[in-house]
Amino acid sequence: MGDPPVKRYRRGEPQEEEEAKLSDLEDPHYTPYVPVRDRKLERLTKLGAKLYNSKKTNNDSSDSEKDEEKSGDEEDPQALARKENISLLDQHTELKRIAEARKESAFEKQLKEEEKILESVAEKRALMGVAELAKGIQYADPIKTSWKPPRHILAQPEARNERVRKKHCILVEGDEVPPPIKHFEEMKFPKILIRAMSKKGIVKPSPIQIQGIPTVLSGRDLIGIAFTGSGKTLVFVLPLIMFCLEQEHKLPFNKDEGPYGLIICPSRELARQTFEIVTYYCNYLREEGFPEIRACLAMGGVQVNEAVDVIRKGVHIMIATPGRLMDMLDKKIVKLDVCRYLTMDEADRMIDLGFEEDIRTIFSYFKAQRQTLLFSATMPKKIQNFARSALVQPITINVGRAGAASMNVIQEVEYVKTEAKMVYLLECLQKTGPPVLMFAEKKQDVDYIHEYLLLKGVEAVAIHGGKDQEERSKAVEAYKAGKKDVLVATDVASKGLDFPHIQHVINYDMPDDIENYVHRIGRTGRSGRTGLATTFINKMNDESVLLDLKHLLLESKQKVPHFLGTMQSENEKYLQLGDEKGCSYCGGLGHRITDCPKLEAVQSKAASNIGRRDYLASNATDY
Template sequence: MEEIAEAAATGSGPSAEPSQQRIKRYRRNEDENDEDKSAGLFAAAAVDEDVDDGFEEYVPVKKRRAMEEAKLRQLRGGTARTDVLSGDDEGGDGSRPLSAAAQRARESLLVSTARARAAAPEKTEEEKVIAEEQDIMRNLMQKQALKAVQELAQGVTYTKSMQTGWKAPLGARRMSHRRQQQIRDTFHIAVDGHNVPPPLTSFKDMKLPPPILHHLETKGIKKPTPIQIQAMPAALSGRDIIGIAFTGSGKTLVFSVPMLMIALQEEMRLPLVQGEGPVGLIICPSRELASQTHEIIVNYTTVLAQGGFPELRTMLCIGGIDMRQQTDILKRGVHMVVATPGRLKDFLHKKRMNLDICRYLCLDEADRMVDLGFEEEMRDILSFFKYQRQTLMFSATMPQKIKSFAESALVDPIEVNVGRAGATNLDIIQEVEYVKEEDKLEYLLDCLQKTAPPVLIFAENKKDVDAIHEFLLLQGVDVVAVHGDKDQEERLAAISGFKGGQKDVLVATDVASKGLDFPGVQHVINYDMPDEIENYVHRIGRTGRSGKTGVATTFVNTRQCEESILLDLKHLLREAKQRVPQFLLALDDPMEEMEKLAAAAGNVKGCAYCGGLGHRIGDCPKLRGEAKEQSKTKKDYFGSNGFGGEM
């Protein structure tokens, strides 16, 4: 055996040739002594002594955990365990010390996070609040864009605004940017956008038809209001707009007249035939507001027809009205439609109306149109548009959350802002009185003596409306009532009688608080404080319109109102320079200590979600209420309140 191994090693076997020498290897016998094994290991170590192959000594799990614990203590300011890190700086057991890169590679996520937090500068309380609010808003904004389903699916994006052919007068176009800004500053107009058309201070410069100019003069409207000075030129030029202005500032004229111009232009180019239309569409949140807007547009179309222009047909598309009357107008071809979302969806899905040639869309009271409960309806309606459209959104209250979401439906929009979104009209004298629940009806009679009729009374629920209506009838007051449970004919008759002067008092819920125009109302009474500060702004905005002065009286019972709503009311009164009652001044107001926070957050006053000035978004009552409603209306897909419940 030894001879064969020796011959193989030297290559001197009987059949071995120098060119074909092969070394044979054999497994070592198990009875070889340990000295030969250790000699072979030391020899291999001696060969690779100077070679750095990245070898790292194995560290036991127990020891690694102890080392990580020691590092955590060091990061937190404590002392390390000396028994763990001792050992002549060799890892604690005499082994080679680990490099810094190796130590970081072996760190757990817990140690890495602690190291990062220790290195980061500590935030102040104000910075923490701002970061938390930004995180809340980011989560609220994570929604699909307000676009048609087909546009979302195909990734359709429009980059250029609509072209209408309208241009401002040459003198206005040549006006310097400095002069344009001086005009905006004079009327307290804030504008945001690219290539904003110049502001025009007269209706004649807006190139409106002579019959409309004459009609405006007969109504006493001789000069445009601040929102009309900037928003009407932008709308006439085809730009998408977000318009924010206080109640009674003339927003209806801003979006109705440009729609008339587009419809008139289409009719003069190529008259509409049977079944075509509409060219323009206005969507309102309530039937009363839609009826009022339709009446205004019909007045303008009548004036144009009398002046020799083509006939423009307008349809009112709301619930509570026989659909056959509306269908007859559609058969002739309709130029403009004023609608509420429910009935409009019904017409579109039944294919009684289409939006194939519609190129103008306006959302009146847009904050309600894209708020909770309307988002999917609006996206459904937008899905019936075939091509690009000019989109306008107007409201007196437009919180940042709604405005950011609405911008997803607009193309290169222009934001025209007259005053803070959600601010009250400065022409309204606001009086807030503390009244016990049992004394409200008696005190209501005293408040009716403050001004001459007509007077508007708002209540939060339908039961209170009926109670007030019955009480005032027994007292001999000529009063009518409006709320959601009454049929449409009764609601329209009540509002018509109140506007016409046949009735002295109108009692209503918030269905009559948004957008309705009651020119003669000098006094608005809030029988109770609404749950949202936005509703308060809309309610009192029914008076003090078109430059007139009005009075708003609000009954407050601190036991029935949330403190956040009362704080919002307190800050709103201060902003409008109104008298703040003592019981509101006595409230503990955390916002007074956070004045710097608003400036640090980008000049965002109060809550970015609802616009209230007395709280931040973390304490928003509207956000809490919507979360509760969503949890109530959440569908149970698995039965018995969830998956795995009792069947």
């Protein structure tokens, strides 16, 4: 067989091919083929030029519009591809900056979420009396007083005042803040008062007193926040004594008249301590020929007759706990018609512990405007914002962070199993000499520790809410007098009490609330002295409280044990947003308000109470 025939094609002449190409180009519907890569490059170039021209023509537009265009361009991943002349290193830097911007927007989102939560839990009703709310009474201007700073202090420029505040770490908020004064003599106190203070070792004012006392003497409402042992009590006691002296000079108090000043304390021990401080200075004044300033103590466990005897003579200053004060007001034993000065010591604890309605009721007994002062070592933003509704143009004075531990306290945290705590107590007692203060959560544990120490030959006394007032008072007096070396107590002894020269605080239990921990360890390291605090923790403690403790130790530059250092919060990156540290609801540093266990517990309790009320109401209708 032969080879198959080869198919042949007729080739055109070169001239004919050129003519065909020209005819295609002349065709209006003809589109030449462009590769995909070239088409994308061309589109990106046109888009980049368009964006560049639009930005160039809109240079006079607002900053917000510029920011939106810039962020929109940056968020586009292809924006970098258009910049053909930028190196990879520069592109990496740009991408890093974009990532940081996105991170900041996540922080802003977190802050907005927290603001919504804080607003939802904030009390809507103002902290005012019922009559004032009903009549719409609002006071616009602070109370006027006759006190004025010395002329040379007033002549000082504001820059000098700011330097003094900065030097002593004093933060102030408010309008027309009085100047800080660094000496008691310049505050215009009588020499006898200054001598009485020097006998107690108080020679110069502390930071809270430098700014706080002039503010109170000026008649301004005040929120005072400072670490425990910083001298907050004198900030409201000394001006009150001066105001009462002035009133007694102008017009002596008659029988059944008064009080002019009211001090409310959350616990009996704190009320008695404040009463003793007031009495100490009033006695010194009387001995020097000044008019008698009468003070009375009204609290549970003390006979009402003792307070009634003073009230009948005409009382200037009354120190009371909320429950007893409410009872006396209800029975019309005491009236607040002439009361113009109100102090709430440990104010956040009173509001937080359920005395809020009692305080509203007490406010209703006032007949005119009063100067209101709130003091505490721990006062979260929630309480500050709520308390401002009761104040007129308030000034907030903050020495250090609200809820921060005293830098004069060395904090040691020990991992001790529950069954080994009692035995380890004796070892801890060897760290320092007496006096020593021990805290336990439960009354039963306080009794066990007390009995154990007595069996081991330790001179110890104990106080808790289950003991009667006489027994509690005797125990505290024996401890203060140095007759006993160890005081074992629940948190009734943790707030505001000033025990002399305590060397060591031992926390048998880590409290469920970091605020209580701060108050407990604040019983030592007072008035510039150094103290030691030892705390027992183990796996039984709540993780959120341990995280708060860890970050509190870090803030105070204390040694963090390994088992605490390894603990990490799920939202570690959100623990500090802007100027706000930790939780704005409870003040804990180890979490934010979005993860606050205390808020969750309060909301759960409120929800269960609502259900119970509805159930009881439905049963009531059946009968």
